[in-house]
Amino acid sequence: MSGVIRLTFVSTNPGKAREVREILAPYGIRVHWRRRRLPEPQADDLSTVVRSKLAAVKDIPGNVLVEDSGLFIDSLAGFPGVYSAHFLSAWGFGPMLELLRRRARDAEFRAAAGLRVGSRTRIFTGTVRGTIAPRARGTAGFGYDPIFVPHGWTKTFAQVPPAAKNRLSHRSRAVRKVGEYLARRTTTS
Ligand code: IMP
Secondary structure: OOOOEEEEEEOOOHHHHHHHHHHHHHHOEEEEEEOOOOOOOOOOOHHHHHHHHHHOOOOOOOOEEEEEEEEEEHHHOOOEHHHHHHHHHHHOOHHHHHHHHHOOOEEEEEEEEEEEEOOEEEEEEEEEEEEEOOOOOOOOOOOOHHHEEEOOOOOOHHHOOHHHHHHHOHHHHHHHHHHHHHHHHHHHO
16 A cells, blocks of 8 residues: 555544544545534435535545434334434433334444545445344443444443444444545555
């Protein structure tokens, strides 16, 4: 790999920025976090939201990355999905855990990462399946981490070190594709 690749990650979420930085470091990518609130249109899929976020960062030079993600619960028809951030800040975990007392607890986290390199834009996606724990456990991470148990685990994302979450999270699966794409472009150009 030749030299350092620089990338600006635009988000208001420090937890996402920390993860993106760690996930991309092995690719020789240095991430600069730019804190900016981006428009989130009413849409039921993450890629549509990511496209509008990409349109809102046109003024930022160089390689730019944006991301949209959410928790999709099967028995709630995918809710809270694209409304995950809003639902959590308005209600916390309580109503969701109550709703799930008599429903199946299967869920998935999804992430869509939007990359702009030169005049090209690309969207990369990642998911991780799991279940919603009956109560919150752990203090690491952010958002719904204390109630999400990935398949094959007994602990929530909030009960493990960041590196363990980054091995299989939705965000790492999407953002590693960004790393591979950028590293490949750099070595072949
Ligand atoms: P947005 O992408 O800014 O719309 O926000 C996504 C929201 O989904 C976050 O604020 C969290 O509530 C939730 N979320 C997305 N990814 C994760 C994760 O890795 N852990 C926990 N919660 C997440």
